[in-house]
Every structure is written in structure tokens, then in C-alpha cells.
Amino acid sequence: xxxxxxxxxxxxxxxxxxxxxxxxxxxxxxxxxxxxxxxxxxxxxxxxxxxxxxxxxxxxxxxxxxxxxxxxxxxxxxxxxxxxxxxxxxxxxxxxxxxxxxxxxxxxxxxxxxxxxxxxxxxxxxxxxxxxxxxxxxxxxxxxxxxxxxxxxxxxxxxxxxxxxxxxxxxxxxxxxxxxxxxxxxxxxxxxxxxxxxxxxxxxxxxxxxxxxxxxxxxxxxxxxxxxxxxxxxxxxxxxxxxxxxxxxxxxxxxxxxxxxxxxxxxxxxxxxxxxxxxxxxxxxxx
Amino acid sequence: xxxxxxxxxxxxxxxxxxxxxxxxxxxxxxxxxxxxxxxxxxxxxxxxxxxxxxxxxxxxxxxxxxxxxxxxxxxxxxxxxxxxxxxxxxxxxxxxxxxxxxxxxxxxxxxxxxxxxxxxxxxxxxxxxxxxxxxxxxxxxxxxxxxxxxxxxxxxxxxxxxxxxxxxxxxxxxxxxxxxxxxxxxxxxxxxxxxxxxxxxxxxxxxxxxxxxxxxxxxxxxxxxxxxxxxxxxxxxxxxxxxxxxxxxxxxxxxxxxxxxxxxxxxxxxxxxxxxxxxxxxxxxxxxxxxxxxxxxxxxxx
Numbered sequence: 001x002x003x004x005x006x007x008x009x010x011x012x013x014x015x016x017x018x019x020x021x022x023x024x025x026x027x028x029x030x031x032x033x034x035x036x037x038x039x040x041x042x043x044x045x046x047x048x049x050x051x052x053x054x055x056x057x058x059x060x061x062x063x064x065x066x067x068x069x070x071x072x073x074x075x076x077x078x079x080x081x082x083x084x085x086x087x088x089x090x091x092x093x094x095x096x097x098x099x100x101x102x103x104x105x106x107x108x109x110x111x112x113x114x115x116x117x118x119x120x121x122x123x124x125x126x127x128x129x130x131x132x133x134x135x136x137x138x139x140x141x142x143x144x145x146x147x148x149x150x151x152x153x154x155x156x157x158x159x160x161x162x163x164x165x166x167x168x169x170x171x172x173x174x175x176x177x178x179x180x181x182x183x184x185x186x187x188x189x190x191x192x193x194x195x196x197x198x199x200x201x202x203x204x205x206x207x208x209x210x211x212x213x214x215x216x217x218x219x220x221x222x223x224x225x226x227x228x229x230x231x232x233x234x235x236x237x238x239x240x241x242x243x244x245x246x247x248x249x250x251x252x253x254x255x256x257x258x259x260x261x262x263x264x265x266x267x268x269x270x271x272x273x274x275x276x277x278x279x280x281x282x283x284x285x286x287x
Numbered sequence: 288x289x290x291x292x293x294x295x296x297x298x299x300x301x302x303x304x305x306x307x308x309x310x311x312x313x314x315x316x317x318x319x320x321x322x323x324x325x326x327x328x329x330x331x332x333x334x335x336x337x338x339x340x341x342x343x344x345x346x347x348x349x350x351x352x353x354x355x356x357x358x359x360x361x362x363x364x365x366x367x368x369x370x371x372x373x374x375x376x377x378x379x380x381x382x383x384x385x386x387x388x389x390x391x392x393x394x395x396x397x398x399x400x401x402x403x404x405x406x407x408x409x410x411x412x413x414x415x416x417x418x419x420x421x422x423x424x425x426x427x428x429x430x431x432x433x434x435x436x437x438x439x440x441x442x443x444x445x446x447x448x449x450x451x452x453x454x455x456x457x458x459x460x461x462x463x464x465x466x467x468x469x470x471x472x473x474x475x476x477x478x479x480x481x482x483x484x485x486x487x488x489x490x491x492x493x494x495x496x497x498x499x500x501x502x503x504x505x506x507x508x509x510x511x512x513x514x515x516x517x518x519x520x521x522x523x524x525x526x527x528x529x530x531x532x533x534x535x536x537x538x539x540x541x542x543x544x545x546x547x548x549x550x551x552x553x554x555x556x557x558x559x560x561x562x563x564x565x566x567x568x569x570x571x572x573x574x575x576x577x578x579x580x581x582x583x584x585x586x587x588x589x
Contacts, residue, residue: 002392
């Protein structure tokens with residue numbers, strides 16, 4: 001197994017290129033800025049009732065920002081991972097050594113994930129100081145859990161981007177492809193889900209009611225969006241941790257795939273699936 | 288045992304048939320020069336050996352293993368200097384070699400290997416600033432990691448100055464002396480002549496000759512050049528000579544005539560000149576230049 005060697009080399013390269021430092025700064029600015037924004041300028045509505053900003057409310061406010069920020073950073077970090085090496089020819093050096101193509105793909109995924117994970121961890125650790133000083137009732141545990149789930153979400157977009165990068169031999173196409181997928185997930189997915197429901201229902205929205213098959217399908221499609229999965233997954237954990245019960249889970253009687261925890265399954269799928277598809281193509285193509 | 292065995296290998300890129308049923312055997316421990324003009328299929332062949340590209344049909348075995356199914360096992364025992372590669376700009380020469388050591392699971396020390404390829408002084412420098420020749424040396428260093436059983440070198444001397452080419456030859460020879468099989472490609476016969484035990488010539492995706500350099504010379508035949516020094520060259524000398532059987536080209540340079548001819552008509556040519564009233568002061572025979580030999584194989588009729 002030489003994926004470790006590939007991952008280590010990739011990580012070293014990222015340090016050398018100052019990518020790690022730049023990312024860490026970005027995450028620091030982001031987490032501190034977003035925490036400030038949520039607590040001081042635009043606090044969640046619940047805070048207006050209770051009069052205090054808790055970590056849970058803070059996280060609820062942060063999630064919608066990280067849901068956009070993390071994918072963009074992850075795509076920027078990973079889109080060149082394989083296509084770039086193929087473009088330049090360094091992939092030939094990599095594959096002249098006894099690395100299998102799977103080693104290369106996994107090594108790249110792990111290496112890039114490591115870069116983002118370190119940057120995100122340090123950046124949000126700085127953010128934690130800001131948050132602790134601003135939130136009225138600060139819980140480090142909830143915050144750390146939030147950082148962990150955000151990291152998982154970063155891995156999702158790194159997996160998607162590495163998968164796309166493995167799929168094409170052109171860096172430009174890898175960038176367009178990954179960013180296109182992000183746009184689909186972020187902005188078009190719910191419209192697509194609605195469209196599919198509309199088509200299946202005989203080109204009409206009439207008669208779709210909660211509980212019937214088309215509505216269920218629509219809900220399943222909705223949660224299959226990795227961004228939605230991230231938001232739901234975060235909410236699920238935060239609610240569990242939130243002993244005050246302000247955001248009590250009211251939908252425990254729903255089907256399993258509509259439960260918030262199902263977001264984690266969806267995220268795991270979005271890590272495995274793009275890597276598997278990218279690998280299949282990468283493994284069968286001529287260099 | 289054969290280190291490399293290709294059997295009926297076919298590969299097309301779109302309409303272009305890069306390999307047309309290529310058969311090739313390279314024996315264990317030999318230095319094999321793989322020659323052909325650009326575009327003949329040399330790199331395609333090497334890429335097939337390394338599983339960079341997959342043949343449409345035919346079998347490819349390297350070190351007794353299937354090049355596709357056991358590619359990693361093949362590359363564990365093979366050192367490769369690929370063609371058209373790039374280095375990692377931000378990593379140092381030492382880090383490149385260390386990466387090769389890690390990938391191969393070897394326990395070498397990078398420094399002596401860098402010393403061998405003449406990069407000891409540049410060990411701590413980032414490869415992004417390296418010249419083509421230095422990049423070539425670096426890739427060679429990576430290839431030498433782990434004492435491979437087979438070295439596959441694709442156009443290894445490109446970008447090397449004469450000194451570098453000589454050092455490369457010494458490395459190839461010392462590796463071969465330790466029992467390593469060396470397979471390397473070139474489009475210049477002169478580069479392989481000095482080191483190769485055997486040479487294979489590829490043309491339009493097919494092997495057109497496999498032999499020692501001497502064997503190739505014999506096969507082409509009539510490949511020698513007669514060099515005659517005279518006092519003066521009559522105007523019709525070249526024309527008269529060419530009309531004789533077995534004489535090919537005649538070139539005149541001052542008072543020197545260069546005549547390509549079959550071995551047994553050399554004396555006829557000299558007598559013809561003397562018959563024209565020319566005083567022959569000296570004559571000698573040169574072996575056919577290697578380029579001519581190469582051209583005979585690669586440029587003939589379809």
C-alpha cells in the first residue's frame with residue numbers, strides 16, 4: 001500500500017505552496033467573521049425570544065454560511081489533484097513507481113483532505129475564541145462537534161472534486177465540472193427535485209400531498225443533496241446535544257430516510273460514490 | 288527467461304494504428320536498444336509495458352508477469368525513466384528520491400543515489416528550477432531506487448549534454464554488470480551502439496529488425512564507403528563510376544571521392560579511376576555510418 005506515500009507527498013507539496021497557510025487564514029477569518037456576524041449583527045430569531053445567543057443557535061446560524069464556503073474551498077483545493085498531474089506529466093512519474101491507480105486516487109483524496117482538515121481545524125480553533133467571547137452560553141463540545149461535521153462536509157466536496165478530476169484529463173474541465181456540480185447541489189437541486197416530482201405526477205403539482213409516493217420521493221431527493229445532508233446532519237447532532245430542548249426534534253415518527261441523522265449516510269455516500277466513479281474511469285483510461 | 292515479452296500487441300488511437308501486432312522478446316540481463324523514428328510506436332510500446340495505456344489485443348509480460356493485472360508488482364521491480372514527464376516543482380531533489388523510496392518500500396538513502404546521477408550538490412534544491420538535463424537525472428535517480436531488476440528508459444539522453452550522456456552510459460553499464468536488464472529507446476542509433484547487446488528497430492508499429500549492431504550491418508550489406516584520394520577529379524568520373532554495377536552514391540569533395548559500393552567492386556572502382564588517367568594516392572574503406580544503417584531499416588519502401 002503506497003497511498004500513504006502519495007498522500008504524504010501531496011500534503012508536503014501543499015505546505016510548500018503555502019496553500020495550507022492561505023487556507024488556514026481563510027478559515028480563521030471566516031469562522032471569526034461569521035461568528036461575529038451571527039452573534040452581533042444578525043442573531044437567529046430564537047435569540048430574540050430568549051435574549052441570549054447559545055452555541056446551538058450560533059451553529060444554526062453558521063451552518064448556512066459554511067454550506068457555501070466549505071464547498072468552494074474544497075473545490076479550489078482539489079480540482080487539480082489528478083487532472084493537473086495528468087496535464088503536466090508528473091502523473092507519469094507517480095505511476096512509474098509502484099503506485100496503483102487506486103493508491104494515487106486515495107492518496108490524493110487523503111492528502112487534500114488532510115490539508116483542508118488542518119486548515120479548518122486551526123481556523124475554527126481561532127474562531128472558537130471569538131465565539132466563546134461573544135456567545136452568552138458557550139459549549140466547547142457543541143462547537144467541536146460542529147467543526148467535526150463541517151470537516152466531514154469538506155471531505156464530501158473533496159471526494160466529489162477528486163472524482164471529477166480523475167474523470168477528465170483537462171484541468172479546466174475538472175474545474176468546470178466540480179464547480180458545476182456545486183452549483184447544482186447548492187442552487188438547482190431543490191428545483192430539480194420539484195421538477196422530477198412534477199414530471200412523475202403527470203406534469204402537474206396538483207394532488208401531491210404529504211404522505212403519498214410522489215411527495216416521499218421528493219423528500220428523498222431533497223435529502224440526497226449533500227448540502228442539505230450537511231445541514232440536516234448538523235442540526236440533528238446539535239439538537240441531541242442541546243439539553244435545553246429549544247430545538248426539540250419533532251419529526252421522530254418519520255421514515256428513517258427523512259430523519260436528520262440520515263444526512264450522515266448521505267454524506268458517506270457522497271464520499272464513496274464520486275471516488276468510485278472517478279476511479280472506474282481513471283483506471284480504464286489511457287494516460 | 289525473458290524480461291519483456293510482447294506477443295501480437297495491437298493498439299490504435301482513433302484511426303491511427305500505433306502498434307500493429309508487435310512481437311518482442313528482451314532477454315534477462317541484456318541491454319536492449321529500442322530504436323525507431325519519432326512516431327514509430329516506441330513510447331506506445333513502453334507505455335504498454337508500464338500499463339499507462341492498454342493494448343487492444345495481444346499479450347504483454349514483464350519480468351514474467353502480466354503487465355496489466357500485475358502492474359504494481361512489475362513496477363516494484365522496475366525502474367522507469369518515462370518520456371514527457373514533469374517533476375514536482377516545489378519538492379526538492381531529495382524529496383523526489385525519498386518519495387520513490389517510500390513508494391517502493393525500499394530502505395535506500397537518497398543521497399548516494401543523487402550522487403550517482405550527479406545531483407548531489409542540488410539535493411536540497413527545488414526541482415522547479417532544474418534544467419531538462421537535471422530533471423532527466425532526477426528521474427533516473429528515482430528509477431534507480433530499490434535496485435530494480437529491469438530499467439526502462441524512454442529517450443533517456445534527451446536533454447543531456449555529451450558529458451551527461453556519457454555518465455548515463457556508465458550507469459547503464461554498471462547496472463547491467465549487476466544483472467539488471469536495461470531496455471531503452473532512442474531515435475538515434477549512435478546513442479545505443481556503444482552500450483547495447485542487441486537492438487530492435489520499430490517502424491510504423493512493427494518490429495522490422497532485431498539483432499546486434501554487427502548483425503544489422505551484415506544484413507544491410509554493401510554498407511561500406513570507399514574513400515579515394517586522387518590528384519585530380521575528371522569531370523565525368525562520378526558518372527563513369529556510377530555506371531558500374533554495385534556502386535551506389537559517389538560524392539566528390541575537392542580531390543576526395545566517397546563511393547558507396549559493394550565490398551567486391553572496390554577494386555573495380557579504383558581501376559576505373561586509374562583508367563581515366565587519375566593518379567590514386569590513397570584509398571581506404573569506412574563502415575557505413577550508423578545513420579545510413581538506421582535509414583535502411585526505417586525509410587525503405589512501404
